[in-house]
Every structure is written in structure tokens, then in C-alpha cells.
Amino acid sequence: MPEVDVLSETTEMVDPVPGAGVPHLPDQPDLVQLLTPEGERVEHPDYALDVTAEELRALYRDLVLVRRWDAEATALQRQGELGLWASLLGQEAAQVGAGRALMPADMAFPTYREHGVAWTRGVDPLHVISMFRGVDQGGWDPVATGFNLYTVVIGAQTLHATGYAMGMQRDGADAATLAFLGDGATSQGEVNEAMIWAATFAAPVVFFCQNNQYAISAPIERQSRVPLYQRASGFGFPGVRVDGNDVLAVLAVTRAALAAAREGSGPTFIEAYTYRMGAHTTSDDPTRYRLASELEEWALRDPIARVKAHLSRSGLADAAFFDAVDAEGDELAVRIRTGTRELPEPAGTEIFDHVYAETTPELAQQRAEFVAYRASFEEA
Amino acid sequence: MSETLTIGKALNLGLRRALEDDPKVVLMGEDIGRLGGVFRVTDGLQKDFGEQRVVDTPLGEAGILGTAVGLAMRGYRPVCEIQFDGFVFPAYNQIVTQVAKLHARSRGRLPMPIVIRIPFGGGIGAVEHHSESPEAYFAHTAGLKVVAVSTPADAYWGIQQAVASPDPVVFLEPKRRYWEKGAVDPDATPDPLFGSRVVRGGDDVTVLAYGPMVKTALQAAEAAAADGHSLEVIDLRTLSPLDLEPVFASVRRTGRCVVVHEAPVTLGLGAEIAARVTETCFHSLEAPVLRVGGYDTPYPPAKLEEEYLPDLDRVLDAVDRSLGF
Ligand SMILES: Cc1ncc(C[n+]2csc(CCOP(=O)(O)OP(=O)(O)O)c2C)c(N)n1
Numbered sequence: 238m239p240e241v242d243v244l245s246e247t248t249e250m251v252d253p254v255p256g257a258g259v260p261h262l263p264d265q266p267d268l269v270q271l272l273t274p275e276g277e278r279v280e281h282p283d284y285a286l287d288v289t290a291e292e293l294r295a296l297y298r299d300l301v302l303v304r305r306w307d308a309e310a311t312a313l314q315r316q317g318e319l320g321l322w323a324s325l326l327g328q329e330a331a332q333v334g335a336g337r338a339l340m341p342a343d344m345a346f347p348t349y350r351e352h353g354v355a356w357t358r359g360v361d362p363l364h365v366i367s368m369f370r371g372v373d374q375g376g377w378d379p380v381a382t383g384f385n386l387y388t389v390v391i392g393a394q395t396l397h398a399t400g401y402a403m404g405m406q407r408d409g410a411d412a413a414t415l416a417f418l419g420d421g422a423t424s425q426g427e428v429n430e431a432m433i434w435a436a437t438f439a440a441p442v443v444f445f446c447q448n449n450q451y452a453i454s455a456p457i458e459r460q461s462r463v464p465l466y467q468r469a470s471g472f473g474f475p476g477v478r479v480d481g482n483d484v485l486a487v488l489a490v491t492r493a494a495l496a497a498a499r500e501g502s503g504p505t506f507i508e509a510y511t512y513r514m515g516a517h518t519t520s521d522d523p524t525r526y527r528l529a530s531e532l533e534e535w536a537l538r539d540p541i542a543r544v545k546a547h548l549s550r551s552g553l554a555d556a557a558f559f560d561a562v563d564a565e566g567d568e569l570a571v572r573i574r575t576g577t578r579e580l581p582e583p584a585g586t587e588i589f590d591h592v593y594a595e596t597t598p599e600l601a602q603q604r605a606e607f608v609a610y611r612a613s614f615e616e617a
Numbered sequence: 618m619s620e621t622l623t624i625g626k627a628l629n630l631g632l633r634r635a636l637e638d639d640p641k642v643v644l645m646g647e648d649i650g651r652l653g654g655v656f657r658v659t660d661g662l663q664k665d666f667g668e669q670r671v672v673d674t675p676l677g678e679a680g681i682l683g684t685a686v687g688l689a690m691r692g693y694r695p696v697c698e699i700q701f702d703g704f705v706f707p708a709y710n711q712i713v714t715q716v717a718k719l720h721a722r723s724r725g726r727l728p729m730p731i732v733i734r735i736p737f738g739g740g741i742g743a744v745e746h747h748s749e750s751p752e753a754y755f756a757h758t759a760g761l762k763v764v765a766v767s768t769p770a771d772a773y774w775g776i777q778q779a780v781a782s783p784d785p786v787v788f789l790e791p792k793r794r795y796w797e798k799g800a801v802d803p804d805a806t807p808d809p810l811f812g813s814r815v816v817r818g819g820d821d822v823t824v825l826a827y828g829p830m831v832k833t834a835l836q837a838a839e840a841a842a843a844d845g846h847s848l849e850v851i852d853l854r855t856l857s858p859l860d861l862e863p864v865f866a867s868v869r870r871t872g873r874c875v876v877v878h879e880a881p882v883t884l885g886l887g888a889e890i891a892a893r894v895t896e897t898c899f900h901s902l903e904a905p906v907l908r909v910g911g912y913d914t915p916y917p918p919a920k921l922e923e924e925y926l927p928d929l930d931r932v933l934d935a936v937d938r939s940l941g942f
Binding site: 369422455520587607 | 650651673674675677679704883912913915918919920930931934
């Protein structure tokens with residue numbers, strides 16, 4: 238026991254932990270919406286959006302193909318072809334809407350679930366899948382695609398996005414960054430530092446938080462006692478809550494925030510209010526922490542169904558169009574399935590090859606020993 | 618009566634007993650409550666001890682460790698779960714600048730009886746940051762004690778002893794061995810926590826390992842026996858403080874020593890051990906102390922981890938080199 242025990246006086250403990258599990262978030266959040274769950278187009282005073290029929294159909298196509306990619310990857314994981322998969326099911330509109338708001342010169346900083354954003358940046362699905370198959374640590378070119386590598390350590394990328402935005406600002410670039418984060422990530426110290434830096438330097442960065450209601454098993458109440466978008470005011474910049482299952486609203490809100498950032502108005506925090514329909518990752522068992530009824534409720538706000546309803550109801554697309562998109566989905570699924578199985582196994586020497594820009598004598602020696610050791614097995 | 622348990626279940630029962638024995642013990646971490654932790658080590662504990670004793674925290678490691686410091690100052694004994702090895706770093710500042718130093722700075726007035734549980738090491742085919750071996754960072758910091766268990770019995774007793782320890786303990790759990798089974802006798806009198814143990818006797822080469830590599834070392838000893846070489850395998854069990862007296866005694870007999878760990882070799886635990894064995898047993902050594910470990914590279918993607926991780930062949934290769942001197 239401690240030599241001096243002055244501080245460990247006994248205190249009675251009371252259950253429950255103060256504040257724990259206290260529901261405080263409004264049932265009907267104040268959401269920016271442009272397309273109702275029934276597929277009805279509505280206007281919002283602050284976020285006008287002109288989209289052509291062609292653009293609408295393109296968004297629908299994105300949503301369907303991204304969902305198809307996700308479903309195929311989930312299936313591949315079950316078949317043992319991938320070590321893990323983090324599904325975006327339910328979050329397609331948030332990701333496609335945000336991704337399509339980006340201009341080519343902008344830069345996105347994803348976490349590990351932003352497959353839909355990757356899609357909009359032209360990243361090959363097989364490059365993303367490679368990472369989950371354990372073939373590499375991220376096979377795409379972040380500079381060429383304007384889509385940074387996935388970041389697994391929660392929140393770290395929000396600082397990178399802010400610094401990159403500060404660089405854009407110094408260079409006088411007409412561009413901004415879009416930093417993705419989850420609701421859980423808002424509890425990390427680094428995310429708070431990112432928001433302080435962004436505000437202080439009026440960096441052209443937009444924080445795009447997908448509030449999918451859970452950080453693995455922890456519900457949003459475990460992270461915040463106020464709606465997340467309201468936190469932004471404490472940092473001194475605007476916060477907006479958008480219906481994350483409404484691709485049009487997400488597109489409009491993100492576009493506006495990016496435009497403001499490019500014009501020098503500094504950061505915005507966007508809370509895309511959505512729901513993770515699947516497990517956290519394929520290793521997770523969501524039945525341990527959430528009810529089926531919740532899932533059913535959110536299924537009624539499906540991001541794809543409402544665009545489809547809108548397109549058909551307003552005569553902007555016919556059955557032939559929907560069939561063609563489905564057929565394209567089938568082709569994509571086949572490409573992903575066969576492509577995944579055919580991904581080449583990496584050479585062992587790759588471990589050593591990119592550790593440094595200028596390799597070190599020690600590492601060169603270890604590489605040589607590795608090669609000799611492997612060769613000794615082949616001879617035997 | 619001894620029971621057969623997995624390492625994961627043994628930890629669960631050890632934590633349960635720690636919670637029962639001392640009302641000041643508080644478990645904290647991400648997803649440890651209703652979910653029971655991503656490895657289910659805390660399964661069922663929140664149900665039985667309540668949200669006040671088994672706390673699902675917000676998502677922030679600096680928050681977990683920093684609040685643990687304050688709780689410890691109030692006489693609590695926080696047991697913090699870090700979800701995966703690579704996620705300890707947001708808390709690293711709190712651990713090395715505060716947890717490790719407050720006892721010394723306060724001249725003993727502020728004890729820090731904090732346990733930091735970290736599932737560590739590779740071999741489970743995970744994505745990046747889920748397979749790392751950060752033990753040397755902690756063992757290098759004065760004020761911290763570092764433990765790595767390798768058997769269900771050590772897991773069961775070790776976690777209770779770590780919780781009861783007045784000092785901060787970094788408690789490393791070999792994640793790829795969570796499902797390994799072994800006998801646990803809850804009525805036994807356990808070994809003291811901080812001490813190494815000979816787990817297989819032998820005469821030709823002393824092989825040192827800890828955590829996940831103990832099993833690999835034992836497999837190597839089995840294979841070497843078939844070739845007529847007898848390896849003595851020692852489980853170090855604690856990395857700070859190191860208990861090297863049994864190691865010195867063994868090396869004085871065998872004259873040869875191989876240290877095995879998953880962490881990169883350069884400046885790893887093996888370097889320290891090799892130096893001490895050389896200093897103490899110089900006249901008995903027939904060969905230099907050899908190290909087997911990870912390469913000095915970031916932990917590789919899953920498809921290459923078999924190349925990276927020491928396996929029994931690499932241990933045997935080092936044994937052959939040692940015998941060749
Ligand atoms: C620093 C850190 N701590 C813990 C983890 C383990 N972890 C991975 S995802 C996750 C939950 C993240 O929740 P949220 O930010 O809401 O994003 P979501 O997964 O819901 O998209 C946790 C705790 C991690 N990756 N990084």
C-alpha cells in the first residue's frame with residue numbers, strides 16, 4: 238500500500254454514473270432536407286440546389302453501385318477472402334453527397350469507412366479492397382486522386398486535413414479540404430485540436446461528421462450531451478445538421494461549406510445525421526447493443542429508395558434506366574469478386590522497400606539477410 | 618479444483634475477482650460494458666457490477682488514462698482497457714509524463730495503482746495498428762511496470778496481482794493466444810507477479826521469450842529435441858522489472874542464449890537482455906547472445922505477417938547459429 242494515504246478517503250458510490258445514459262438529443266432533429274423519405278422534393282431557405290435530371294440519375298447510379306460494392310465486399314469477407322470489412326450500408330447518401338460536392342483540386346481525408354467517397358474520387362474499388370485483404374496498406378495514389386489514405390487511428394486525419402488546408406491557403410489555391418470523422422471521433426483530443434487550429438487560422442477545411450449513432454457499441458449519448466453540430470459554435474465557426482440519408486441535402490450543404498472555405502470564410506462543421514445499418518465491421522455483433530426496432534425505423538429512411546421514388550414519380554427515369562443501373566451493378570460485383578481473388582500476393586521484400594526515402598544500412602542488411610534466409614528454404 | 622480455461626476467460630474471471638475483492642476497482646474503456654470489449658474479456662462484468670464499476674467511456678484514450686490519474690488520486694484503482702496496441706498512443710502522453718512520474722514527483726504521496734490492459738502483438742490477420750508490440754516504449758519509462766502473460770493461469774493471477782499492485786502496470790495480453798486453453802486453479806497460491814519462470818528444462822541453449830512467443834519457443838524446443846538438441850525455455854513474464862537470475866543460472870549451464878520477441882529487434886527488449894546476460898555471464902558464454910524478432914519496419918499488411926513474425930524456423934535458425942560458434 239502507499240506510504241502516505243491522505244487522499245484515499247472512502248466515498249460512498251452512487252449508481253448510476255451522473256449523466257450516464259441520460260437521453261438528451263431531440264427526437265426530431267432540426268435537419269436540412271431537400272428530399273423527404275417519401276421521395277418528395279422540398280426546398281430549404283438556405284440551401285437551394287439546382288440539379289439536372291442527368292445529375293440526379295448520376296447520383297442514383299453512384300448510390301446503387303456503392304451499395305453493390307459494399308455488399309460484395311461483405312460477402313467476400315464472409316467467404317474468407319478479406320480479413321475485415323467496414324460496411325457503409327445506410328451511409329451511401331452521406332458519402333456520395335459529400336464526395337460529389339468536391340472539386341478536382343480539393344482533397345478528402347477519409348477514415349476507414351469512406352468507400353462511397355473513394356468511389357466519387359475515382360479510386361478503384363480493388364485498391365480499397367486490397368487494404369482489407371491485407372495485400373497492402375492502401376494502394377491508391379492520394380495525390381492523383383485527391384483522396385488521402387484511410388486513417389484507422391480515430392481522429393488523426395482531422396489534423397492532417399487542417400494542415401493541408403493551411404497549405405492550400407498559403408499557396409493561394411482555390412481549393413479546400415474535406416475531413417471525414419465519426420460521431421465517436423468527436424471525443425478525441427486531436428479532433429478538438431483540429432477544430433481550434435482550423436478556426437484560429439481560418440483554414441479552408443470542412444469537417445464532415447457522419448453521425449451514424451454508434452461508435453462500435455457506444456451510442457451517441459456516450460459522446461455528447463448536445464447535438465454534435467452545436468459544438469461548432471464553441472470553436473467559433475458554423476455547424477449544420479443535415480439529413481445524412483438525403484443525397485441532395487448533403488450535396489447542397491457540403492457544396493456551400495466548401496465554397497465558403499475556398500472564399501476564405503474558414504471552416505464549417507457538418508453533422509450528417511444517419512445510421513449504420515450493418516455491423517461496425519464484419520468482426521462486430523451489433524445485436525449485443527442495439528434493438529431490431531431501431532433498425533426497422535431507419536430502414537424507412539433508406540437513402541436509395543427515396544431517390545428512386547423521386548426519379549420515377551417525376552418521370553425523370555424509367556424502368557429501362559433502373560434496369561441498366563442494376564446490370565451495371567452486377568458487372569461491378571463480378572469485377573470485384575474476380576478481381577479480389579486475383580489480387581497478386583505481395584513479395585516479402587516489400588516489407589523493406591518503402592520504409593524510408595533513403596534506406597538505411599541496417600535495413601539494407603536486414604533485407605539481404607531476409608532474401609538469403611528465404612532462399613535457403615527454396616534450396617532445401 | 619483446477620479448471621480448463623482460455624486466456625480470455627481467465628482474464629475475465631481474474632477481473633471479476635478483482636472487482637469483488639476491492640470496491641475501489643473500476644474498469645474503464647471503450648466498448649467494455651454491454652459489448653464486453655472487442656475480445657469479450659470483460660463480458661458480463663457490467664451486468665453484474667453496474668455502470669459505476671465497469672464504465673463504457675467516450676472514445677478517447679488520453680481521456681481514459683488522464684481521468685484514471687485523477688481517480689487514482691482519490692484512492693480508486695482504475696483498470697483501463699486499450700482496445701488495440703496501436704491505439705495506446707493517444708494516451709501515451711498521459712502514461713509516460715503523468716502516470717509514470719507522479720509517485721516519484723510527489724515523493725510517494727500520489728500512488729498510481731493503475732492497470733493499463735493492452736491486447737498486443739500480431740498473427741491475427743488484422744489491418745494496420747492492430748498488431749503492434751509497443752512494450753519497449755513502456756519498459757524504457759521509469760515508474761511503469763510491464764507484464765506480458767502467456768498462459769491462462771498467469772492471466773488469471775497476473776491480472777489480480779496487477780490490480781492489487783500499488784504501482785502502475787502495463788499489462789500486455791497476447792491477443793492471438795486469447796483462445797489458448799490451460800489449467801487454472803483458483804485456490805492455488807500464485808507465483809509472485811514479477812518473476813520469470815523456466816517452462817521447459819534443457820541443456821544446450823537457453824531460449825527466452827514472453828507473451829505470444831512463449832508458445833513459439835516451446836514449439837521450437839519440441840522440434841529441436843527431434844534433432845537431438847535440448848533447449849531450455851524461460852518465460853520472462855515481466856519485462857520491467859526483469860527477473861534475470863533464473864536466466865543467468867540457465868545460461869551458466871548452457872553457455873548459449875537466444876532471445877525471441879515479435880517487436881523490432883533494434884533497441885527492443887532483447888537488446889537489454891543480451892547486454893545484461895553478456896555482462897553477467899561473459900565467462901560462461903560459448904556464443905554471443907542472439908536475438909530473433911521483427912524487422913525494423915512498420916508492421917506489414919496481413920499477407921506478409923508470416924514473413925515478419927518470428928516462427929519456430931527462425932528460432933531454430935538462431936539456435937543453430939548459436940550452436941555453430
Ligand atoms: C485511437 C483509436 N482508438 C480506438 C480505435 C478502435 N475503434 C475503431 S472504430 C471505433 C469507433 C469509431 O466510431 P465513430 O468515430 O463514430 O466512427 P464509425 O466507426 O461509427 O464510422 C473504435 C473505438 C481506433 N481505431 N483508434
